[in-house]
Amino acid sequence: MLYCTSKNLSSKTIKAYEQTVKLFLRYLYHEHNIDEIEEVKTSHIRNYVKYLQERGKYTDTIKIKNNKYINNPENRNDYGKQISETTINNYLRNIKVFFSFLQEERIIRVNPCNRIKYLKTKRKMKETISQEEFRTLLRGFDLTKYTGYRDYIITIILLDTGMRIGECLSLTTEDIDIKNKVILISKNVKGNKERYVYLSFKMASELRKWINYKDRYIESYLLFPTNRNTFLKVGNFEKNLKKVGNSVGISIHPHQLRNQFAKQYLLNGGDLYTLSRILGHSSVKITEQAYLDLTTEDIKKKYCRHSPLSKWNIIS
Known part of the structure; x- marks a missing residue:
């Protein structure tokens, strides 16, 4: 944890590493009676993956109170449900980082994670919001109240810029350059990499x-x-x-607005590299994996706009 802190990782990332490693080490001790890291073999990690697949969600979570470990997750609606492949892969990723650190520090000679591969995951369509749904949603805000007006502006700026909600709520007035229609994202940023996002004319005015x-x-x-x-x-x-969404019959989450921004950017002819920079992804590959899941109807619409025969207008 000291090493993670020295690398200036975000508190969210550090918390995820610590939680994952504590769970894994506790599993090793209780299931295999291992309390020395040099004893960990590749088979132990594979067995841990199997263990995660078989047990339900939050049946082995760690909480600390008065210096004691407690486990009280029963109040969650998804308690006991199957853990997704994506979540298990996140655990594996954190464990791999841990053992890479141990090897770099020469605490271990052989990395047991070297032959561990991630689980194959099923592609899920990103949740978005349609133009009509968004128009309906905006009608649900009470603009006569401070909180209603504020949340209205937050909602439309998320759609206009593709910011993460945490980044948006951390903004100060000094981060905004309305004249040049640009916003500096420097606080609460994933990966601690500041970047710029841009405002449309309408959004700058609002x-x-x-x-x-x-x-x-x-x-x-x-x-x-x-x-x-x-x-x-x-x-x-x-x-x-x-x-607000419930009041107008729409299920909505802030990340749907970011997803919709990315989708519309691509459908309107934007390129993946620029989109990756705007979204603050560490690589174009991440952007490609996340947002190249357009529906058949989306692809059809884009095709119609870019069909050579339609563009060239050579048939009367």
């Missing part, structure tokens, strides 16, 4: 109105503070958005 409105009521360096001038938490905004 954002200018919001800032003028906010400044009349609250003196805050935050772009989207609560009405008590505190930081708006991601969970609270998600609850607000869900409530």
Whole structure:
């Protein structure tokens, strides 16, 4: 953990590493009576994957209270359900990082993860929101109230820029350059890599109105503070958005807006490299894996716009 901190990894990443490694080490001790890392073999890791596949969700979670481990996940709706291949692969990825660290530090000579491969995962379509659904959603916000107007602006800026919700809520007024229609993302950034996202003319105009409105009521360096001038938490905004969506009969989550931005960017002729930069992905491959899952109807529409025969207009 000290090594992760020295690399300036985000607190979320460090927490994921620590949770994963603690669970794995506890498994080794209870199932194989192993408490020395040099004793870990490739077979132990393969058995751990099998163990994860067979047990249900949250049946072996770690929580700490008064310096004691406790396990009280029964209140979750998905308690006991099968763990997805994607989640298991995330565990494996963290375990691989752990053993690579051990090898680099010469704590172990042979890395037992070298021959461990990730599970094959089923491709899932990204959840998006249609134009009509989005129009209906916007009608659900009460723009006469501070919180309603604020959440309305957050919602449309997520769709316009493709930002992550955590990045959006961390913005300050100093991060915004409305004149040049650009936003600097430098706080709460995945991978700690700052980047720029861009505003449309309409969004720049709406954002200018919001800032003028906010400044009349609250003196805050935050772009989207609560009405008590505190930081708006991601969970609270998600609850607000869900409530608005339910009021108009739409199931909505902030990440659907990011997915829709990426989808429309590609359908409108945008390239993967630029999209990857805007989304803040570490590589174009990640963007390709995440967003090249257009539906048949999407592909048909894009084809019709780019068909050579239609473009050339050579048949009367």
